[in-house]
Every structure is written in C-alpha cells, then in structure tokens.
Amino acid sequence: MIPDTSTETVFTYGSPALKFGAGASDEIGFDLARLGAKRVLIVTDPQIAATEHPQRVAEQMAKFGVEAHVFDGVHVEPTDASLRQAIDHARGSGPWDAFVAVGGGSSIDTAKAVNLLTTNTGELMDYINAPVGAAKAPAQPLKPLVAVPTTTGTGSESTTICVLDVLSLKVKTGISHASLRPTLAVVDPALTVTQPPEVTASSGMDILCHALESYTARPYDSYDRKTPEQRVPYCGANPISDMWSEQALRLLCRSFRSAVRDGENVAARVDMALAATMAGLGFGNAGVHIPHANAYPIAGRVKEFRPPGYAVHEPMVPHGMSVSLTAPEAFRFTFSARPERHVRAAELLDPTADRPKDLADFLPAMLTELMQDIGIPNGIGGVGYTSSDVPDLVEGAMKQQRLLATAPRPVTDEDIERILVRSLDNW
Amino acid sequence: MIPDTSTETVFTYGSPALKFGAGASDEIGFDLARLGAKRVLIVTDPQIAATEHPQRVAEQMAKFGVEAHVFDGVHVEPTDASLRQAIDHARGSGPWDAFVAVGGGSSIDTAKAVNLLTTNTGELMDYINAPVGAAKAPAQPLKPLVAVPTTTGTGSESTTICVLDVLSLKVKTGISHASLRPTLAVVDPALTVTQPPEVTASSGMDILCHALESYTARPYDSYDRKTPEQRVPYCGANPISDMWSEQALRLLCRSFRSAVRDGENVAARVDMALAATMAGLGFGNAGVHIPHANAYPIAGRVKEFRPPGYAVHEPMVPHGMSVSLTAPEAFRFTFSARPERHVRAAELLDPTADRPKDLADFLPAMLTELMQDIGIPNGIGGVGYTSSDVPDLVEGAMKQQRLLATAPRPVTDEDIERILVRSLDNW
Secondary structure (H helix, E strand, O other), rough: OOOOOOOOOOOEEEOOOEEEEEOOOHHHHHHHHOOOOOOEEEEOOOOHHHHHHHHHHHHHOOOOOOOOEHHHHHHHOEHHHHHHHHHHHHHOOOOOEEEEEEEOHHHHHHHHHHHHHHOHHHHHHOOOOOOOOOOOOOOOOOOOOOEEEOOOOHHHHOOOOEEEEHHOOEEEEEEOOOOOOOOEEEOHHHOOOOOOOOHHHHHHHHHHHHHHHOOOOOOOOHOEEHHHHHHOOOOOOHHHHHHHHHHHHHHHHHHHHHHHHHHOHHHHHHHHHHHHHHOOOOHHOOOOHHHHHHHHHHHHHHOOOOOOOOOOOOOOOOOHHHHHOOOOHHHHHHHHHOOHHHHHHHHOOOOOOOOOOHHHHHHHHHHHHHHHHHHOOOOOHOOOOOOHHHHHHHHHHHOOHHOOOOOOOOOOOHHHHHHHHHHHOOO | OOOOOEEEEEEOOOOEEEEEEOOOOHHHHHHHHHOOEEEEEEEOHHHHHOOHHHHHHHHHHHHHHHEEEEEEEOOOOOOOHHHHHHHHHHHHOOOOOEEEEEEEEEHHHEEEEHHHHHHHOOOOOHOOOOOOOOOOOOOHHHOOEEEOOOOOOOOOOOOOOOEEEEEHEEEEEEEHHHHHHOOOEOOOOOHHHOOOOOHHHHHHHHHHHHHHHHHOOHHHOOOHHHHHHHHHOOEOOHHHHHHHHHHHHHHHHHHHHHHHOOOOOOOHHHHHHHHHHHHHHHHHOOOOOOOHHHHHHHHHOOOOOOOOOOHHHHHOOOOOHHHHHOOHHHHHHHHHHHHHHHHHHHHHHHOOOOOOOHHHHHHHHHHHHHHHHHOOOOOOOOOOOOOHHHHHHHHHHHHHOOOOOOOOOOOOOHHHHHHHOOOOOOO
C-alpha cells in the first residue's frame, strides 16, 4: 500500500510511560518491582546528591523490596571521560536490573550511556554517532531506565539521545537510538521547588526553544520518502509534535514569568514541569534546529562566563541559556519558510500582544522582551563572545548537521554567521 | 515528598509507540525484526482476512526475515469461547516471538488475550476482572504486540484492556493490565478506505464518544489519594488526556461528515485515523463512562437488529452505534458536573454553532443533529428496544461499575433508567 508519491507520508512517535505529580517520586520502587527489578543503580550528580533527593528515592525503594545504590559521579555536561567513569563503575559493581536517573539532562544522559554499555558489549566510541564514532546499533535489549528530572527543562526523559563532549576532539556529539529512550519518566514538581530563579529562567528558555523549534521544524511530509531503515527518531514537525508544542507554549504563557519570580508558586511549578514534559514529547519526535545547533559551540567554547545562581567551579554557559541567545535571530531567519507557524507561536505565547507591522519581528521581539524580564544575558556578547569569535562558532554550529537538517529552510555558513553576528547583543 | 492532601495529585500516562501514515503497514516486518522477532502470529477475523490486508502484512515480513502465520478465527465481539479457541491455536502452534493484530477492536483484543495466555500459565478465567474472574496479574512479561487497526474507531491499539462476553454468565467483562497495551500501533489510513459509509459512521461515533467521555470524565485530582498498588490505567481526566480529546474533536469537526459522505476522500480518512488514534490515547488513560457502560447491554442483549453495511450473519448492534445511542441523554445528565467542559466540547465540534438558551442542551442537540446526518438509528428504539426492555438494560449498565466510576457525578439505577427511557428515541 505504499502510496505513489516521492515524499514522505509516514511519521513515528515514541514516548516513555509517565507518572506526573507531587509525590510521584515516592513510588519508583513499586514501579521497578513491577518491572521485575531487584537491584537498581541510581545515577546522579554531586549537586543533586546534596539535595538528598536521590537518597530519598533510594530509601523508599527498600519498602518495595528493591535494593538501590547511588552513583553520584555524573559530570554536568557529560564528557566521554565522565561517561567512561560511570560505565566502569556500573560494570564493576553490577549486574543491575534497572537504572534510575535523578537530576537534569546530564544525569539522564549518563544513565542512558550506562544502560547501553552494561547491557551491550564494546566501548563508548562504538556507539557514538558517525563520523566521530562507529554509530553501532545495540545488539541486546537495554534494561528499564526510569528518568526523574529535577530541573524543568531537559526533556531528556523523553528523548532517545545522550549528548556528550568528546574531549580529545573538542566536539559535542551524541549517541542516538530508539532503545535509549527511558522506559518511565517520573515528573514530580515537588523536586523542582528548590531550583533557583536563574536555573528556572535558563531551563525555561530550553523548554520554550524545544517547543518553538519543533513547532517550526521542517514538516515530516516535506522530506523524501524513507525506507524503514532510514527512519530516525526525529522525523520533523508532525500533527502529534505540533499538539505537544502548542500546549507547552500555552503553559509557558501562563506560568514562565511567575515561576521565575516566585519559586514557591506551586501552580506555576506544576505548569513548568508539565510544559517541560510536553515540549520534550514534542521535540523528542520532531527534532530541534538552529538555536540548538548554535548552542553546542556557545556552551562548548565558553571562555570566562560564570552564571549567577549555578554552583559551578568552572566557566560555563547553562544549556538553556546557550540555546536561547540566538533564538530571536534564528526565528527571524526561519520566518519566511513557515510564516503562519511563527505568528501562531507568538500568539500562543501572548494572546494579548498586538501584531507588529513586520510579522517576521513578532516572535523575535517577544523573545527578547521575555529574556530581559527573566534576566537572561544580552546575546552571545553577554556571555563573553565578540565578533572575532564568530567564525569559530559558525564552524561549531555547522558540525551539527543532524540538527540543521530539521530547520525549515536550508542553512549555510553565511546564514549562521549572520544569525550569530546579529545575536552579539539582542537588545 | 507526598503532599499533605487527601486527594490525588498524581496521574499516569502510557501509550504504544506509533507509526502513522499511508504505507506504514508495509514496514511491520522491519519493526518486528528490530525487536528480535523471528516467528510471528498475525491475528485477524475472517472478514478482514478477505480484504487480504493480513496476507499482505504477512508477505512483506518475509523481506525482513520474519516468518509470519495468519490466524483468521477472531470472533467479532470476542467471547470466552472464541478467545479460548484463539489461545489454544496459538499455544498449539507456538512458540511465537511476537503478535500482530490486523483488524478492529475484536482482533486487537483477541491478540492481547493470546499474548497474555501464551506468555503466562493458567487459564483465561484467572486473568478476567473480578468478580467474574480472579483478576490475576501476569507474572511473566508479554511478547511484543503490534496493533494494526483497520477501522477508525476502536482505540484498542492504545488501551490496556481486552473486552469479552462470558457466554455462560451472559456478561460482558474484560481483562485489564498495563502489560496488555500494544508495543506499537501501526495506523495506515490506506487500510480504512474500503470501510463502508455505515461503518465509518458507527466507528466515528465511537471516536467521538471516546473523546467526549474522557474529556468530561471525573478529574484525576478529585479522587482520594491512591497508593501505587491502587493505581489503574484509567485515572480520570487529566491535562494530557484533555489535550488528546480536544484535538480529536477538532479533527472530527473537520472531517467526520466528509469521511462518511465520500470514503475516497483521503484527507478526511487521514483525519479520522488520526482522530481515532488521539482519542484512543486520551481515553486509554482517562477512561470512559456512561455511554460506554450503557453500550454493554445495548450490544449484548440485541434482539433482531441487523445493521446495514455490515456483513454479519446474526443480529448485532455495532459497538460505536451502541455507544452513541444514549450519548445525548448521558451528556445532558453529566452537564451539571462540569458545565464548562460540555460547552467547550460542543464549541470544538462546531465553532460556528450558536449557544442555545439552555446550555445543557448544547452538546446533546449537536450530537442528535450529527447522528441524523450520518444515518445512525434513532435511539435505542431504532435498534429494537422498547420501554419494557429498560429494566434489563439498566441492570446490565449498572454492572459496569469500573466505567461508571469515571462519570463526573455519581450514577444511580434511576439515573440510568431516565437516560435510557429518554433515549428510546433521540429525535
């Protein structure tokens, strides 16, 4: 029944099971026991470990007959070295029946790599995306992985990818396979209440860009027809990812500023946790594009910038911040490919806003206003880059062809250069 | 972190992976091979087998190294006897690495039972819901089940339940467990083009009632707090099921009448297939209530009615039709519990409609107008029931306490009686 057309007619959709709400993280032992797990490794980072959330998750498991051990050696922004260390630890202390990641994207991504390399033979490089690695598909099924995000932004609980820096090559790349997707996402807004306002702002921009990028992504049915072997988890904008993105935008409209202003506002925290989940379910199937491609070198080549509100000992640009800095100019560039989408997104973000004379300016202006309100630095200049860094950043962004292929129009070096130069300051 | 409240704060959400679009059913062999399956049983009914869809699905599997056998003995509206026959066949001809259901809800539900009873020991009655059966939970994991719906309505591809008639007890009941949910739903609108208009109408009413019932269901956070053991797949209306329901209603608004009028209208068929999928993902987590509870005895106690457009040799009321016949009066009854929901649903179904003076009449009037347009019989009288049958129907509906518990207000015998009497004719 293959239809007589050279363009794609099929889209795919996958998601973890979900348990959402205050108190949800107290039941993980029950869910793991039902999956047959008896001995479980909890994967987290030292900062999250200090909140005692992972310890609490470990303790409640005993009630359900599940033995849990905590590994708190996750590196924020995982590297090949940090992943190897986590894998060595898990291989040395296994076997494990299941894994639980408690933390942000770094913990969840590390747990994905640990799951892959404790259930399958070989080394990290065998599975890393080509051309950096050998892009091997796992031969054996993975164990159950429960993701418990403690920051409202990552979306990693919904995706099939593990992002890492390969230190020797100075390149950010990933491992991507459908079997990496967590089995269950446990989203407990109560775990996010301690998030400082700066973290809420930055990770909220990540949610927003997930929603906006997948909503404006190249539509699945504009690609050439794929064989089943050619299908990838990120298949372009489709009716299901559109719906998640729209709903995430509505929730952000209602609660983003309130959650930054008052972290104790529980209703706003619940909305943000739900928005993060929904945007994750959307982009986890559609994909993201230019702002995320630019974010790789913006975060990866950081100079001296140290973000307020983050307890870090080295320079860093938080992921959500790095994504947001070129978003206004990226969406000005993509406007012409899908104008109605960009207008609709702006209207979902603020139904009361007046349309500007130049509609291409609608979404960018709304984003810069929001970023000023919530304290995001002013452009890539605000995190320490100057125009002399642009060629270097262009080169880094252009390496992310997997992401740029999801942009709604072709993207050249010159396009990225123009976007970066215009993003040196955003206001 | 359990919050200090006696009402529920947690909802759950599960779904199959999804492959959607014309041509999707040509790739099932690839997906099964990736899951490690080598020998697969295709479960279907004789009428669907006559369309050769199951045979075509079996043949393409060989390309991917998967050996497929077709069992075409599914009984439309499965009974304990028909399920036992299917299970015996599968046990006798196994072992099977995976199952593929091609057909409507009957084929998918039969495949769920076959999967359960070929991976777990015991008999059908061990797993059937209490008090009819022993409601045992499966001790062993099930095999992958791929559901390929050929009618746009069932939703069974998204749910955790298998519905059956227990012949000796003259009762319709089910088996319900999270592990029964299909692994993958392959929704290929090209398979639905041959559906006659009467089938499109009836199964479309099923989609519509899935969306309306889950949208108006009792909200998850109005129940008492549950322990993890007490959680059920149907947890009441929640922000995710609401979103699916709303989107299904928008698609039905756009394409239901067109799909009935012109079955060759491919865009309308795609919309209906997507609406069925989305409504299934909604009610598969929220649940359905009064119209579905009433449908059990309306279909189960059928007298002489034979539906036009259905190739059947015995009296029957098609499932979607049986659900729809009391829907207008059911939603008039539930209106007071969640008025804003009922109004919003009507507006999604027809954004151009004027609000009537009595808002309780808004949704019922819209439903009866639609049913007249698409040729649904006029009330339960239209399928052969008279007022003297009502007590019998009330008794049958009140047995469906699992469904009635999802209604947005308590439901007594007298309430059901009033709904049935008023539904003897709907216009």
